[in-house]
Amino acid sequence: MTRSEPESVLTGGCQCGAIRYALDRPPQEIYVCHCRECRKQSASAFGISVMVRSVDLRLLQGTLRRWSRPTDSGRTLACFFCAECGSRVWHGDPEQAEEISIKGGSLDEPVDLSDAIHIWTSRKLPGVIIPEGSRRHEEEPD
Template identity: 70%
Template structure:
């Protein structure tokens, strides 16, 4: 994803439109996660995570609900979603963490996965093909 000339702005929101946010600087990295939790959360083969500095994300409209779950690596993850439609918007608490993981499907413009980093490939569904040359990790990167 390249920033356009002038101020950078990438917008997104929930499925019903009550929650809207803006990313004011380019994301740090894009991950495609093949873990079971991302498969369940996305109801698909994987989840897309767009890593961004918390300071670069502004909530424009709406309010977010949240819940915390355990992770396979032994930590915990706070998940933020629209309380009206239930769409997951990002993971990580902007108020307490330096970085959050925006859910790729919540962005208005689809992200380019050409150079995405694939994680938890040990749980990848049969038939999903990771492009040759992409960085990949059987679990989370160290």
């Protein structure tokens, strides 16, 4: 049997449904980021970044817009979002980077955070509890 498209491991999209994507392999890592920018972007206490290889990502439908911003570590981050509803979908340009960061809230099924790596813990909000034994970094890992 010949298949034109590989079977997807994970699928996701934006809030309004205009953007749909699929991942052909499981994530490499999952980060919970407590930096100020991730809090603003997610409008929550932290951001969830699901790290995937760019070659494993397929945009199935829609047109993404791009916006770039400086990061706390001094780099420039390319941010991709739905032109219709504004939902952030991923960070990093799959045309230029080997790895990108899918925004956890854009996935159809929630990811398991039990083995997530917590970063920028020096900036976490008071009252946010990081599970005992979790891998963590005060700032961004190398």
